[in-house]
Amino acid sequence: MFSLTQLWYAPRWYHWPIIVLLLPLTLLFAILAKLRRLAFRLGLKVSSRAEVPVIIVGNISVGGNGKTPMVVFLAQFLSEQGYQPGVLTRGYGGKSSQYPKAVTEHSIVTQVGDEPMLMRQHISCPLVVDPVRTRGAQFLVKECKCDVIICDDGLQHYALKRDIEIVVIDGKRRLGNGLLLPAGPLREGAWRLQQADFVVINGKTQAPSEYAMSLEAGDLINVKDPRLSRKVTSLVGPVTALAGIGHPQRFFDLLASYPLEINKTISFVDHHQFSADDLPNDVLIMTEKDAVKCRDFAHQDCWYLPVKAQLSAAFSSEILAKLRTINASN
Numbered sequence: 001m002f003s004l005t006q007l008w009y010a011p012r013w014y015h016w017p018i019i020v021l022l023l024p025l026t027l028l029f030a031i032l033a034k035l036r037r038l039a040f041r042l043g044l045k046v047s048s049r050a051e052v053p054v055i056i057v058g059n060i061s062v063g064g065n066g067k068t069p070m071v072v073f074l075a076q077f078l079s080e081q082g083y084q085p086g087v088l089t090r091g092y093g094g095k096s097s098q099y100p101k102a103v104t105e106h107s108i109v110t111q112v113g114d115e116p117m118l119m120r121q122h123i124s125c126p127l128v129v130d131p132v133r134t135r136g137a138q139f140l141v142k143e144c145k146c147d148v149i150i151c152d153d154g155l156q157h158y159a160l161k162r163d164i165e166i167v168v169i170d171g172k173r174r175l176g177n178g179l180l181l182p183a184g185p186l187r188e189g190a191w192r193l194q195q196a197d198f199v200v201i202n203g204k205t206q207a208p209s210e211y212a213m214s215l216e217a218g219d220l221i222n223v224k225d226p227r228l229s230r231k232v233t234s235l236v237g238p239v240t241a242l243a244g245i246g247h248p249q250r251f252f253d254l255l256a257s258y259p260l261e262i263n264k265t266i267s268f269v270d271h272h273q274f275s276a277d278d279l280p281n282d283v284l285i286m287t288e289k290d291a292v293k294c295r296d297f298a299h300q301d302c303w304y305l306p307v308k309a310q311l312s313a314a315f316s317s318e319i320l321a322k323l324r325t326i327n328a329s330n
Helices: 004-009 013-042 069-082 114-120 134-141 190-195 248-256 313-329
Strands: 054-058 085-089 126-131 148-152 165-169 198-202 212-218 220-222 238-243 261-266 284-287 302-305 307-309
Touching: 004 013, 004 220, 054 069, 069 085, 069 114, 069 148, 069 165, 069 212, 069 307, 069 313, 085 114, 085 134, 114 126, 126 134, 148 307, 165 190, 165 313, 198 313, 248 261, 248 302
Parallel strands: 054 148, 054 165, 085 126, 085 148, 165 198, 198 212, 238 261, 238 284, 284 302
Antiparallel strands: 212 307, 220 302
């Protein structure tokens, strides 16, 4: 048995024949991606500019890199600096009858998606879901009076022009086997990193041009009743760990750093739509992203572990410097 994740990030010798078989599809993907970028460059596809600076937070590989904590960090930081940021996201996993759709604490996960609901719990600035990025950006400027837009997962969405690009990379998996989809995990080649303004590594950096991001865990919070919290170390006896995110192992590794008796781990695909049957009747620890989808049917012993992004003062000061330069030139 094998998975694409194994092919991408930990290929063994017997995986390479499968990778070779996938190379024609990878070549086709590369050609189509190149033609799409060329169409925007030649003006065959329209690329629009917002009236305010746009910060793109994205990745060149598939899922599980730590992009959402980065967006939350930026929204909180820029608000503290006197800006009026707005967050724009596609809302993957949600389906609404009307866009743009503002995300509030009363929004429904099936309409706006799990990541927007997670972000809503940590940021107070306007947060809008819209698969058409240019339309969502215009809404944030015109209706919400935002003076800077943080676009979640929009690196390959060239219809919206950007002023600052931030690429987030997983520090352990990096770029995997370095191949484009489907033979590898990349949406764009490693060359794309040279065009980004900031390359942020979720973990340890390997080059002076990279910025380190660490994820700091907080106290456990009860999924059914968020007013209840407890220290991770207060749990006694076996626990079950559950994750339906892009890279579940990172969450399991984080839990393993605590003196916990982890009885078993359960993984689901990213953006999995949970039901009560998915939750074993154990002391259960899950990610915050999963918790927003389980609150209505979680049992009393379901807990989630929130994480917060930490970045250097140098990164923060350079973001501010770039924004000042952009605003001065407009």
